[in-house]
Amino acid sequence: MIRMFIRDEAGFVVSAELVLIATILILGLIVGLSSIQHAIVSELNDIGVATGNSNQSYWYTGFSSEKDFANGGFSAYTRGSAGNDTQDDCDNDQCDISCDVPVNEGPKSL
Template identity: 45%
Template sequence: MFQLIRDLYADEAGFIISSEMVLVGTITVLGMVVGLSEVAFNINQELEDVGSAFGSINQAYSYTGAAGGKGSSNGSSNNDEWDHGDHDGDVICDVAPTGESY
């Protein structure tokens, strides 16, 4: 029994393989973190573009009244005012330490 424990203690056959796996795993995780960060940033930019497109739609309308022999109707109008967030660049995901956006 003592010989088996001494042999297992002195065995280093799996040491190189396990350290290589730790290195490969670390590089993989770091690459995934950077990649997913870029994906999140680009998704936010695309959603900003979609929101700006909806905000730039002109919703103003107007119609005049009509009058006939026995009746009439009044006209109506609505003016589309500028809303906060109607323009590009309103959403900033990351801010550099100097205050400039990336």
């Protein structure tokens, strides 16, 4: 049984070359995913800027139906409305999202 085990050449042998190739592939994958992440964040920022630049103001008039012209009575009416879009804090890409500087932990207490 030991002779069969020693002479057996079937199976996968992990060698230094395979570990090196796998390491290089994983590092390349991490760099590629990082560049994809930066591209997606840039495109989402463009969409946010475009949305912030759109004017969302509106207005519409009301209408009325007079029943008695002499006394000024109304049979039905609705009021108009208006909304004015003002500039928000982060419109036109004015906000910077960044990480804070790392700080050391304080002493632990119970």
